[in-house]
Structures are given as structure tokens and as C-alpha cells.
Amino acid sequence: MDTITLGPDMPAADDAFEAYRALYSSGTDVDRLPGPLRTEVVAHRLPRMLVFDRRLAGVSHARGPRRVARDGFDHVTLHLVLAGRMMLEVPGAIRAVEAGSLALFDLTRPQRTWTEGAHIVTASIARDRLDPAVIDGLDLHGLVLGPGAAGLSIDFLGSLAAHAAGLTPHLAGVATDSLCLLLGATLASLRDRAGSVPPPVAAGRARARATAYIDRHLGDRDLSAATVAAGIGVSRSVLYRLFEPAGGVTRFVQQRRVAQLRRSLSRPDEHRTVDELATASGFTSPSHAGRLFRDAFGVPPGEYRRGARGPADPDRAGPLRLAHIARAGVPPLGFMPWHGELM
Numbered sequence: 001m002d003t004i005t006l007g008p009d010m011p012a013a014d015d016a017f018e019a020y021r022a023l024y025s026s027g028t029d030v031d032r033l034p035g036p037l038r039t040e041v042v043a044h045r046l047p048r049m050l051v052f053d054r055r056l057a058g059v060s061h062a063r064g065p066r067r068v069a070r071d072g073f074d075h076v077t078l079h080l081v082l083a084g085r086m087m088l089e090v091p092g093a094i095r096a097v098e099a100g101s102l103a104l105f106d107l108t109r110p111q112r113t114w115t116e117g118a119h120i121v122t123a124s125i126a127r128d129r130l131d132p133a134v135i136d137g138l139d140l141h142g143l144v145l146g147p148g149a150a151g152l153s154i155d156f157l158g159s160l161a162a163h164a165a166g167l168t169p170h171l172a173g174v175a176t177d178s179l180c181l182l183l184g185a186t187l188a189s190l191r192d193r194a195g196s197v198p199p200p201v202a203a204g205r206a207r208a209r210a211t212a213y214i215d216r217h218l219g220d221r222d223l224s225a226a227t228v229a230a231g232i233g234v235s236r237s238v239l240y241r242l243f244e245p246a247g248g249v250t251r252f253v254q255q256r257r258v259a260q261l262r263r264s265l266s267r268p269d270e271h272r273t274v275d276e277l278a279t280a281s282g283f284t285s286p287s288h289a290g291r292l293f294r295d296a297f298g299v300p301p302g303e304y305r306r307g308a309r310g311p312a313d314p315d316r317a318g319p320l321r322l323a324h325i326a327r328a329g330v331p332p333l334g335f336m337p338w339h340g341e342l343m
Contacts, residue, residue: 003165004335006041020059026297026335027073028061035116044164045338046172048126049179053161060114063107069246071296072255073107075342076140077124078183080157084118090142102150102157106141121161126342129180138187149190153182206234207242211256218257218282225249257281258296261289265305266338274301 006023020039021030038057043050079086079097086097089112090105097103099118105111107124127135147154160175167175209232217223217231228249229239239249246252264270264277272280278289278301293301 002045002338004041004043006039017059023335024061027071028063029067031060031062033058033060033114033116038117042165043335043338044167046164046167047169047176048129048342049176050122050124050335050338050342051161051164052120052122052124053164054120054122055118056115056120057117060112062112063110065110068108068110072252072259073342075107075124075126076130076135077105077107077122078153078157079103079105079113080121080123080154082119082121082158084115086113086115086118086120088113088142088144093142095142095144097144100147100154102145102154104140104143104145109141111141121157123157123160123179124342125176125180125183129176131184135184135187138191140187145186145190150183150186153179153186156182206232206238210234210239210242214253214256215260218253218260219280221282221284223253223282253282254292255296257283257289258292261293261301262297262304265301274305277301 004023006019016039017032017037020041023041024030035058037059038055039059040055042053044052079088080102081097081099083099085099086103088095088097088103088105091110095103103113145153156179160179164172164175210228213228213231214223217227220227225236225239229236232239234242243249243252246255258281261277261281261283264272264281265274270277274290275286278286281289283289283292290300293304297304299307
């Protein structure tokens with residue numbers, strides 16, 4: 001299990017903010033707010049889940065429609081406020097998340113959070129770790145739950161953040177399973193109390209079928225809008241409407257191929273070359289793959305692989321302190337290699 005720490009020992013506020021913004025740049029737009037600044041982070045990479053323990057003041061995080069369409073994230077995040085208050089904004093609502101409460105977000109939709117001072121534990125969970133029968137039809141985005149509705153999930157997430165650094169690989173996997181089971185039980189209980197929940201709209205089901213078809217056929221260089229439409233039984237015009245928010249079918253396929261390449265590059269047991277992985281992901285050429293990958297993540301695939309796998313020297317392994325890297329003038333890769341864990 002990997003750990004990244006951004007500590008309170010930055011010599012100047014501007015340096016602290018820039019290090020924090022660089023750390024999160026691959027997943028969110030970070031802005032500084034008026035007033036005191038605090039940006040302390042301890043982050044842990046577990047199997048199919050990331051856990052962040054943060055003490056923040058004077059910062060906001062935003063994921064607008066363009067970023068959502070561009071990065072292709074499809075995971076769920078939980079924000080547990082241990083102290084202070086966090087504000088959230090989702091389409092149509094602004095809510096306060098008080099200490100002891102849990103907020104949920106769907107990373108396929110726009111959002112914004114900000115705080116003037118809070119201690120927050122966040123878990124980012126791969127969507128496929130949650131039972132579709134539980135989450136389908138529930139609007140998780142911006143949902144705020146207190147101890148009465150989510151007490152077990154709240155207690156477990158707080159404990160997990162406190163003990164994550166000492167987990168063995170086996171216990172880290174168990175921790176992911178346990179939090180997903182607790183969250184699933186919490187959401188199932190909400191569904192039961194709410195009575196009948198409207199099913200997902202037909203467009204949502206059709207897009208899910210199309211996405212699954214695309215993922216199964218990514219290695220096919222002849223994959224196109226026509227083959228996807230025929231494969232799921234809809235017209236090409238319907239398919240185009242489904243993927244219009246993501247910039248079209250072709251762009252979406254490219255995003256999924258880049259995401260698959262990123263997952264492959266992040267795996268320590270994957271020994272194929274970058275060119276071989278690009279071909280397996282369906283790219284027409286390694287140069288095409290490299291260009292799209294760099295456009296998406298800011299670094300070439302080979303450099304990303306080196307960053308994702310950590311230092312080659314085992315004597316240098318261990319927690320990575322981004323504050324020290326920022327002072328040395330080296331732009332950190334931040335969480336970019338970690339996001340492959342959730343894709």
C-alpha cells in the first residue's frame with residue numbers, strides 16, 4: 001500500500017498552495033479562497049480505493065462539465081467531516097456538511113466543495129466495488145447522511161483513516177471490501193425507507209450498455225459508432241445523442257482506451273512494453289497513443305509508468321513527502337498514477 005504526505009512544513013503559503021494544487025491537478029480544479037490557508041494531506045492507495053485524511057482551510061475544489069467529460073472518471077467519493085464544516089454544490093443544490101456527517105458524490109457529474117476550516121476524511125471507491133442493485137436508481141450526488149442513517153459507515157471510515165498507514169496488503173483489501181459492504185447496506189436501508197425508487201431512465205440504461213460494449217471491444221481497431229450501435233441495438237442517431245455530453249462516440253472510445261492504457265501502466269505485474277500495451281488497448285499506433293495519453297495526463301506513458309511504480313531503488317521506498325519535492329522544484333505527478341486504481 002502506498003502513502004503520499006503533504007505536510008504543514010512548507011516555508012510559505014504560496015508554496016503550500018501550489019504543492020496542494022499540483023497534487024490534485026489530475027482530478028480537480030483547486031482555487032484559493034480569502035482568509036487563512038491550510039493544506040495538509042495524508043493519502044493512502046488501497047486496492048480499488050483511495051483514502052485521504054486532510055486538514056483544509058481556504059481552498060475550493062471544482063469539477064466542471066468539461067473536466068468531467070474529459071477525464072472519464074467513474075467512481076464514487078465519500079467525504080466524512082470530522083471537525084469544522086464543508087460546503088458542497090451540485091447542480092440545483094448547495095448544502096452544508098457539518099462535523100459527524102458524510103457526503104457522497106458521483107464523479108461523472110459536476111460538483112464543487114469548499115471550506116474555511118475542516119478536518120475531512122475522503123474515500124474514492126471504484127464504482128464496480130458497489131452493488132449495482134443498490135446504487136441503480138438512487139441519486140447519490142450531493143447526498144448528505146448523518147450518524148442516524150450512516151453511523152457504521154462513518155465510524156469505519158474514520159477508523160480506517162487513522163489506521164491505514166499500518167495495514168498489510170491483505171488487510172488493505174479487506175478494508176476496501178468492508179467499507180463497500182457497509183456503504184451498500186446503508187444505501188439499501190435508505191432505499192427501503194424511501195419505498196419505491198424510480199428506475200434509471202432509458203437513456204441511462206442504453207448508455208450503460210454502450211459503455212459495456214465499448215469496454216469489451218476496446219482492442220478492436222475497427223470499433224466505431226456503427227459497430228457500437230449495431231451491438232446494442234440502437235440507431236446511430238440515438239447513440240450520438242447518448243454520448244454528446246462526452247464529446248461524441250469517437251472521443252469517448254479514445255478516453256476509454258487511454259484509461260485502459262493507464263490501468264495497464266499502473267500494474268506492477270504488467271511486463272509488456274508501452275507499445276504492446278497501446279496496441280492491446282486498440283490504438284492505431286504507439287505514437288497516437290502517446291499523444292492522446294500526454295494530452296490527458298500531462299506526461300508520456302513511459303514517464304507515467306515510472307511514477308506509478310515508485311522508486312526503482314527499494315531503499316528509497318516508503319511514504320512520499322510532496323512538500324520536499326515541491327521545494328526541490330520538481331513538479332509532482334501527484335495522484336495521477338493513483339487514479340488508475342479506480343478506472
